[in-house]
Amino acid sequence: MNKLQFCGFNIYSIYIGNDIVNSSKILSEFYLQKNKHLYSHYINNRWENIYLTPILVPSVLPLLTFATSFAKKTFKQKLIIPHELYGFEKNEFWFNIAKPGESTELHNHKAKSSISGVFYLKVPENSGNIIFTSGKKHKFEIEAKPSNIILFPSLLNHYVPKNRSCLERISLSFNCFKFPLDKSQMAYGYEKSKYFSL
Numbered sequence: 001m002n003k004l005q006f007c008g009f010n011i012y013s014i015y016i017g018n019d020i021v022n023s024s025k026i027l028s029e030f031y032l033q034k035n036k037h038l039y040s041h042y043i044n045n046r047w048e049n050i051y052l053t054p055i056l057v058p059s060v061l062p063l064l065t066f067a068t069s070f071a072k073k074t075f076k077q078k079l080i081i082p083h084e085l086y087g088f089e090k091n092e093f094w095f096n097i098a099k100p101g102e103s104t105e106l107h108n109h110k111a112k113s114s115i116s117g118v119f120y121l122k123v124p125e126n127s128g129n130i131i132f133t134s135g136k137k138h139k140f141e142i143e144a145k146p147s148n149i150i151l152f153p154s155l156l157n158h159y160v161p162k163n164r165s166c167l168e169r170i171s172l173s174f175n176c177f178k179f180p181l182d183k184s185q186m187a188y189g190y191e192k193s194k195y196f197s198l
């Protein structure tokens with residue numbers, strides 16, 4: 001595990017062995033269920049977030065369990081990644097595909113979550129690292145490595161530059177909420193108008 005510091009915030013990165021999280025199985029379930037994908041965030045001519053119920057992509061469950069426990073230990077908070085199998089309407093994990101030439105603009109996940117993370121399923125060379133920013137001057141780049149998780153405070157701004165490889169890059173992101181969720185968070189769910197099936 002690597003503990004990194006950026007502008008007073010802790011960021012963690014850890015490799016997860018294939019015996020715990022099977023990336024190729026996650027990817028095959030993901031592709032198999034293509035007609036069930038739900039899309040959000042249409043930015044620069046592409047849908048950035050792709051959602052699937054964990055019922056159809058059960059291989060993500062060991063990843064979510066590992067990520068939650070890793071986040072709890074490192075950030076010393078009671079946390080949960082909400083999803084349907086815990087009785088929530090919304091699944092707080094999503095896939096992101098960046099084709100050659102595509103990028104992810106500066107954003108953060110601070111709306112309601114506390115800790116966020118990304119797991120790298122398929123990252124060809126030169127397909128883009130995650131870059132955290134603070135103000136206009138400070139930038140911090142972390143290499144995207146296959147089977148690695150990066151955990152960071154949800155309020156940290158970040159982006160991924162253009163995929164300069166000739167292959168697609170696939171990652172899985174998630175949000176950890178402080179547990180128990182407060183009343184407004186308990187009631188939250190999909191705003192149907194924001195999610196689309198193609």
Ligand SMILES: [Fe+2]
Pocket residue numbers: 107108109158173
């Ligand atoms: Fe993000």
